[in-house]
Amino acid sequence: MKKALIAVAAVVAIALVAGGAWLALRGGDDEKTARGTCGTTTYELSAENDDTGLEVTFELQSEAPDETWNVVVEQDGSTVLEGDRRTDEDAELDVDVTVNEDDGTSFRVTATPEEGEACTASLAR
Incomplete structure (x- = not known):
């Protein structure tokens, strides 16, 4: 043994x-990452190769749990994901989407809270 x-x-x-x-x-x-702040909110936008394409990940750290944010993920100007997301019990919001690299390697995420200013993150691979 x-x-x-x-x-x-x-x-x-x-x-x-x-x-x-x-x-x-x-x-x-091979991961590319952009980090930043929008007021008191911090974010991280990353893209890396995945078995089925590029995995784009957006993480936002807000001030409070259970906030609703409208999130729009764009790839070379075309919307690939749009919808409302809520921050979890740790005031974090996570969005993942897998895209085809042939459709472009420039990404932009705009997250807008129900009340307040939009937070925009950009990344080029």
């Missing part, structure tokens, strides 16, 4: 080292 555990640990260690070397050769993480 002890030999089997040691063998499994060795295989896992080799896989981790090989995976790290592969990432280093590839140039590391």
